[in-house]
Amino acid sequence: MLNLRDLHARVGDREILRGLSLEVPAGEVHAIMGPNGAGKSTLSYVLTGRPGYDVTAGSAELDGVDLLGLEADERAARGLFLSFQYPLEIPGVPALTFIRSALNAQRKARGEPEVSAPEFLKRARSFAAELKMDFDMLKRPLNVGFSGGEKKRMEILQMALLSPRFMILDETDSGLDIDALRIVSEGVNALRAPERSMLVITHYQRLLDYIRPDRVHVLAAGRIVASGGPELALELERDGYDKYARAA
């Protein structure tokens, strides 16, 4: 599904990703852990095509398609979704309006018919209920004045409505209270499917108790320096990154 080979990327004149390779097969959930500043968010931006993040070498493919040659919105239309570490506020644009415009733009790009307003509302209501969100929140401008945790829930709601094939969750657990963490994780788990994959970036085992990863990778100094099963996360929680910081 996702195939990264020897990725090098810079922001400004700083090289942040330095030869990162990673493979996530269809249907799997992979976790990425690593110290602050290692390049985890940078990786998520490079994959989603954020301007200013320049790939200088290597390749990134989703289902054999070169991602790096596509615009950010074209990547989204191909099913790539990023739940932002710091979701943005969109003044003046109600959440429902925004998500429906985005969904229909994606569908148009894929040559699919638009989703009608009533059908969309029905889905929005049901996902909002699952995520225990007040439906009225969806009528307010997206994320404007929302709390940190509310913004994270809104990210997962958008993810559910857009129904992507490859999901990157960048510290979705940060800012969530104990109940919200469970509710949001259940929402995420509901999206797991044989044809879908996820990359879950987190600092804490807690999230991985809910969203069980197939593989865990350590990202340090711009590269994957170790990979293993779910037990690797437990080891990191116990021993920290010292050993990998030195390895990098």
Added chain:
Amino acid sequence: MNLEEAIRLRDPARLPSRRDEDWRWTDLRGLLRAIPEPSRPLEPGDIGPGPFDGLPGDGVSIANGSGPEEIRVAGGEVRTVILRHVSRGDGAHASRLRIEVGPAARLTLLESHEGGGSGLSLLGIDMRLGTGAACERLVLSDLDAEAVAVVELEAELEPGARLGQTVLTSGARRQRFETRVRHPGQGAEVRLDGAYVLRERRHADLTSSVRHEGPDGRTDQLARGMVDDQARAVFQGRITVLEGADGADARMAHNALILSDRAEVDARPELEIFADDVACAHGATVGALDEEVLFYMRQRGLPEREARTLLVTSFLGGVIDRVEAPAAADRLRSWLLAQIGAAS
């Protein structure tokens, strides 16, 4: 400096210029070497359809400077007037219109500025609102790129009167809307809004001055706009609260989006307060669209152009949200949408 005399006497030396403090950003003397010939009269067939066609109201046209000189709304009467100011060709013309709104009467004025050719035009409106009268003036200006046009409103309110104004414009070669209001306070209320969408080399100037002369008056002003290419916007808003006009409430906001390096916005918001117990606020922002927000929207699947349009539309839509007449608001909104779609 007097534009009306400059046109009537064909004397360019009387044109307002950068040496006139209030006109320094909308210099006409530096632009026009000579005053064009007087405009030729228009046949009714030359006028064509207008932007408020189909809405209920009494139609009034001023075509190349000729038309009625007075509109009267009797005390207690409720009326909508559709006023079309149409200019064609390359001539010059100036007109003056008196509008009297009697006590407790309500006037909805749907005013359009159309055509313009490559000529020079002035429309001056003198408005009086009687005690407890209300006027909502909704202006849509869609002029040719080569037109030079000035529209002035001089309004005098009696206590308890309400004036609500919203000006939408796509500018012209050089264009100015100037609004001066004598505000008696004592329950009188003024809304002075505007939105501009300017591209290519267009220019629009929204200048206003409100004088609170009596206690307990309200003025609320919201101007927003976007400039692209090499366009230039000017906002000059002044609210003066004179001595004795205590308890006034004065708010002013001007927010501009600059979408190109070569576009320009000149803003001068001024609140002058000489009274006590005045609530006032003013805010002014000039900036670009937030690139991070744009990326976020594109990550969700919106192509860049659509993302920009959505942001600009919701930004400028805030001005339309304050319009009271619903059917006219729909017309204004669609016009704005078309302008933004073409501009972004």
